[in-house]
Amino acid sequence: MKEETCVILENVRLSENTYRMKLSQQEENFPRPGMFFALRLPSFFLRRPFSLWQHDESSFSFVYKVVGKGTEAMSHMSKGDALDVLLGLGNGYCLAKSGDYPLLIGGGSGVGVMYDLARYLLQEGKHPQIAVGFNRKEEVYAEKEFRSLNLPFRLFTVDGSAGEKGFPTLALSSSHSYLYACGPLSLLKAIAETDLTPGQFSLECHMGCGYGCCMGCTIKTKLGPRRVCKDGPVFEKENLLW
Amino acid sequence: MVNTKISLCGEVLDNPIIAAAGTFHYGYEMASLYDINLLGSFSCKGTTLQPRFGNPSPRIAEGKDGVIISIGLENPGIDAVIQKEFPRLKKVYHKKIFANCCGFSPEEFSEVAYRMDQEDIVGFLEINISCPNVKGASRFSSDPALAKEVTKRVKERCHKPVFVKLSPNVTDIVSIAKACEEGGADGISLINCIHAMRIDLKSRKPVLALKKGGLSGPAIFPIALRMVYDVAHAVSIPVIGIGGIETPEDVLEMMMAGASAVEVGAMNLVDPYIGKKLVLGLPEAMERYHISDLSSIIGVA
Numbered sequence: 001m002k003e004e005t006c007v008i009l010e011n012v013r014l015s016e017n018t019y020r021m022k023l024s025q026q027e028e029n030f031p032r033p034g035m036f037f038a039l040r041l042p043s044f045f046l047r048r049p050f051s052l053w054q055h056d057e058s059s060f061s062f063v064y065k066v067v068g069k070g071t072e073a074m075s076h077m078s079k080g081d082a083l084d085v086l087l088g089l090g091n092g093y094c095l096a097k098s099g100d101y102p103l104l105i106g107g108g109s110g111v112g113v114m115y116d117l118a119r120y121l122l123q124e125g126k127h128p129q130i131a132v133g134f135n136r137k138e139e140v141y142a143e144k145e146f147r148s149l150n151l152p153f154r155l156f157t158v159d160g161s162a163g164e165k166g167f168p169t170l171a172l173s174s175s176h177s178y179l180y181a182c183g184p185l186s187l188l189k190a191i192a193e194t195d196l197t198p199g200q201f202s203l204e205c206h207m208g209c210g211y212g213c214c215m216g217c218t219i220k221t222k223l224g225p226r227r228v229c230k231d232g233p234v235f236e237k238e239n240l241l242w
Numbered sequence: 243m244v245n246t247k248i249s250l251c252g253e254v255l256d257n258p259i260i261a262a263a264g265t266f267h268y269g270y271e272m273a274s275l276y277d278i279n280l281l282g283s284f285s286c287k288g289t290t291l292q293p294r295f296g297n298p299s300p301r302i303a304e305g306k307d308g309v310i311i312s313i314g315l316e317n318p319g320i321d322a323v324i325q326k327e328f329p330r331l332k333k334v335y336h337k338k339i340f341a342n343c344c345g346f347s348p349e350e351f352s353e354v355a356y357r358m359d360q361e362d363i364v365g366f367l368e369i370n371i372s373c374p375n376v377k378g379a380s381r382f383s384s385d386p387a388l389a390k391e392v393t394k395r396v397k398e399r400c401h402k403p404v405f406v407k408l409s410p411n412v413t414d415i416v417s418i419a420k421a422c423e424e425g426g427a428d429g430i431s432l433i434n435c436i437h438a439m440r441i442d443l444k445s446r447k448p449v450l451a452l453k454k455g456g457l458s459g460p461a462i463f464p465i466a467l468r469m470v471y472d473v474a475h476a477v478s479i480p481v482i483g484i485g486g487i488e489t490p491e492d493v494l495e496m497m498m499a500g501a502s503a504v505e506v507g508a509m510n511l512v513d514p515y516i517g518k519k520l521v522l523g524l525p526e527a528m529e530r531y532h533i534s535d536l537s538s539i540i541g542v543a
Contacts, residue, residue: 001274001275001514003513003514003515040512040513044304045304045305045306045307045308045309045459045460045508045512046302046304046309046511046512047512086514205299206299206300206302207302208302208309208311208511209510209511209512209514211271211514212267212271213265213266213267213271213272213510213511213514214264214265214302214309214311214313214511215264215267215287215296215313215316216299216301216302216311216313217299217302218295218296218299218316219299220295225295225316230271
């Protein structure tokens with residue numbers, strides 16, 4: 001974890017209520033895919049945690065949806081504004097267990113993480129397959145980037161306005177060695193109930209601090225209480241309780 | 243060169259900055275961010291006899307300049323704290339901590355405190371009669387006779403200085419403080435969180451699963467300051483000021499109100515480096531206000 005003042009390099013509207021923000025960083029702070037960061041917004045007390053989409057040595061970008069006052073305020077921020085950010089939070093995905101043909105499933109805000117993870121797995125010589133889901137066409141992002149990876153890729157929307165109609169759980173019928181998933185709890189639960197393949201799930205939840213101090217985001221697991229922000233956000237699928 | 247040292251029940255602390263219970267876990271994880279030995283001390287996560295998961299989620303909400311928390315004393319229980327948490331802490335921390343002791347009966351308070359009292363790393367016992375987020379606990383913080391009873395039970399079995407942590411959710415906090423002093427308390431720490439709630443406009447329901455929680459953060463600083471002032475003028479034992487401290491100037495103000503030391507709580511949850519920043523920023527703030535010896539300003543207001 002590191003605190004840094006990051007400058008907004010880009011804050012663009014992708015659709016009705018979805019935005020992409022790009023921030024500067026002085027060095028790479030995300031050695032593992034699935035790690036996250038937390039912004040401190042002017043006039044708001046608690047930090048806001050977000051997962052990454054893309055990152056390099058001098059910048060990182062993420063997609064956010066306007067869901068409350070904090071994200072509403074973010075949507076009005078401009079290029080050049082500075083934000084206090086805690087970088088490199090959380091444990092991230094472990095690549096070692098993936099097998100040769102892992103299936104990556106992302107839903108909504110969790111889609112971006114899968115792009116990052118897919119690139120790491122490719123570097124390891126693996127053959128990831130990807131399935132992502134959105135509510136509707138207007139919310140779709142990262143499609144071009146995913147397709148440029150030249151991997152088996154399926155896009156789903158709930159209303160069928162882009163890609164296949166339905167949820168990315170439809171991709172579970174194909175053969176895979178391992179599961180990686182990130183998205184709403186309902187999606188993760190549906191995957192866990194449908195597919196017994198071992199895997200790792202990254203959880204979304206409301207957090208207080210984002211670094212393990214407040215115990216605001218503790219969940220019950222088969223191993224006992226765990227903090228999503230510090231012990232996670234990535235958990236072994238088989239240790240989660242539904 | 244200014245003197246930031248303060249004396250608390252005969253123990254000298256390098257500075258008055260203490261991280262508050264529930265915002266610093268058991269300390270060792272924060273040691274990867276900065277040398278936590280810089281702090282005057284810290285108060286460990288509120289510990290009960292048995293392990294507790296705490297309250298259902300959501301158990302955290304936001305307020306203007308503050309956070310509303312309803313954790314419900316999640317902790318691994320006294321055995322695990324002594325066997326697992328303290329050994330980890332000792333590897334990175336060589337000072338004494340405040341052991342924040344919680345319970346649901348006078349017996350439980352005294353048992354947890356007794357166990358903590360045996361530990362080398364514990365310098366002070368902080369008896370937390372004031373957690374706003376567990377059922378049944380508020381009676382100890384709102385009834386002077388019960389507050390005195392808990393204090394007495396703990397004092398009978400323990401040797402280390404006993405601070406009783408008070409709740410602001412009472413009609414007359416001074417009467418509770420005096421009762422604790424009569425019960426033998428060596429000091430008072432105050433305040434714990436203020437009862438609060440938020441409602442989500444879309445769902446039309448309370449944000450927190452248990453509806454209400456405790457507000458802390460800069461929003462409560464003036465309230466805490468007033469209560470510290472009242473209590474410090476009514477008792478003759480040292481007082482630790484807690485509530486919304488964010489800057490070195492807040493530390494000075496709290497001490498002028500009568501606090502011998504301060505605890506920093508909610509700010510640990512948004513700025514993990516706040517303890518270090520306060521410790522390093524304090525000498526400069528003292529110079530700005532022509533304070534050479536911090537002890538000299540305690541209760542001057």
